[in-house]
Amino acid sequence: MDYDHLIQTIRDLSTTVGIRIVASLAIFFAGRTGLKILLKFTKKIFDTRKIDETISKFLESMLSITGNVIIFLAILNQLGIQTTSFVALIGAAGLALGLALQGALSNFAAGVLLLLFRPFKTGDVIETGSSIGVVESISLLATVIMTADNRKIIVPNGKVMSDRIINYTTTGTRRIDMIIGISYSDDIRVAKKILEEISAGHELVLKDKDITVGVESLGDSSVNLAVRPWVLTENYWSVKFSLLEKFKYGLEEAGISIPFPQTDIHLYKTEN
Numbered sequence: 001m002d003y004d005h006l007i008q009t010i011r012d013l014s015t016t017v018g019i020r021i022v023a024s025l026a027i028f029f030a031g032r033t034g035l036k037i038l039l040k041f042t043k044k045i046f047d048t049r050k051i052d053e054t055i056s057k058f059l060e061s062m063l064s065i066t067g068n069v070i071i072f073l074a075i076l077n078q079l080g081i082q083t084t085s086f087v088a089l090i091g092a093a094g095l096a097l098g099l100a101l102q103g104a105l106s107n108f109a110a111g112v113l114l115l116l117f118r119p120f121k122t123g124d125v126i127e128t129g130s131s132i133g134v135v136e137s138i139s140l141l142a143t144v145i146m147t148a149d150n151r152k153i154i155v156p157n158g159k160v161m162s163d164r165i166i167n168y169t170t171t172g173t174r175r176i177d178m179i180i181g182i183s184y185s186d187d188i189r190v191a192k193k194i195l196e197e198i199s200a201g202h203e204l205v206l207k208d209k210d211i212t213v214g215v216e217s218l219g220d221s222s223v224n225l226a227v228r229p230w231v232l233t234e235n236y237w238s239v240k241f242s243l244l245e246k247f248k249y250g251l252e253e254a255g256i257s258i259p260f261p262q263t264d265i266h267l268y269k270t271e272n
Contacts, residue, residue, distance in 0.1 A: 024075045031071035039064060104141065110157035111140035120167045125233065127166040131155055148237075169233050173206065176229055176240050180247055181222030186256045188215065188223060194254055198246045199229045204239045206230040222259045 039060055046056035115138060120126045124135050126145070133147035143160050145153045168174060182191045196213045199205055209230035216226035227247070231239045251258060 020079050024078045027074050027078055028071060031067070031074065035064065035067040035071070038067070106158040107141045107156045110161040111138070111142075113161060114138060114143070114157055115140075119165050120170075124170070125168040127168070128155060128160050129163040168236075172233055173209075173230055174233050174236050176227075176231060176236065176243070178227045178240065178244065178247075179216055180225045180227055180251075181219060181258055182225065182251070183257045183259045184223055186223075188225070190254060191225060191251065191256050194250050194256070195225060195227050195247060198250050199227060199243060202229070202239060202243060202246070204231055204235045204242075206232070 042063060043056070043060060046059070114120075120135055120138075122135050122137060125133065126135055128143075128145075131145050131147070131153045133145040133151075133153065136144040136146050136152070138144075140157070142157055143155050145155060147153060180191075180195060182188070192213045196211055199211045199213070200207075205211070206229070211230075212226065212228040214226055216224045218224070227243075229239070229243070248258065
C-alpha cells in the first residue's frame, strides 16, 4: 500500500477543505458586513422619504431575511454542497404558503398601499363600506375604527381598498346639510330669513363661508328648504343638533309651521 500517496491525498484534501472553510468564513463575514451597510443605507432612505414605520420595518426585515438566505446558500455552495434542492424547497414552501394565505396576502398588499398613499391617517374620521368612525390604528392587515358609540370595528385592509373611502377630516371643515319643511301656506321669504339669521348667529358656524338657504324641493306635504352652513369638522354634530333645535323654536315663534306628512281623502257619494 502506497502510504506516501495516501498521506499526500489527505494533505491535498485537508488543504482543499481548509481553503473552502476559510472562503466560507470570508463569505460569511463579508456578507454580514455588506448586509449591515445595506440595511443602514436603506433605513436612511426610508427615514429621508418619511415612509411609514410599519412598512419600513417590514421591508427591512424582509431584506435582512433575504440577505441571510443568500449568504447561507453561498456558503453551502462554497463548501461543495448542492444548493439546487434547497432553492427548490424554498420555492415550494413559498408557493404553498402563498396559496394558504391568499386572503392575508391580499390584505397585506392593501395595507402597504394604504400606508404608502395615505388616503387617511390615525385620528381621521372616515367612512368605508357600512363603517364610519375615527381611525384608531392602521396595520399591514387591518384598519381599526372606533365608532361614535364606542364600538371597535376591525376592517380587513382588502375590504377597505375595495370599497369607497370618505375622509371627513381632510380639509378640517365640513358643510352641514339640513332639510327643513314648512307649510305651503307659509311665506318662504320669511322662513328663509329666519333660518339664515339663526345659522349666521351661531357662534360655531364659520363666518368666512357663505350660508346657503334655498328651496330644495316641493314635497307632498311641505316646501322643503335646504340650509347649508359650514363648521369645523370637530363641531359638526354639536352644531347640527343645536341648529335643528333653534330652527324649530325660531319658526314656531314666527308662526311658521313645520308640517308632518298627511294625506287628504276625498269621499264621493254615488246615487244608485
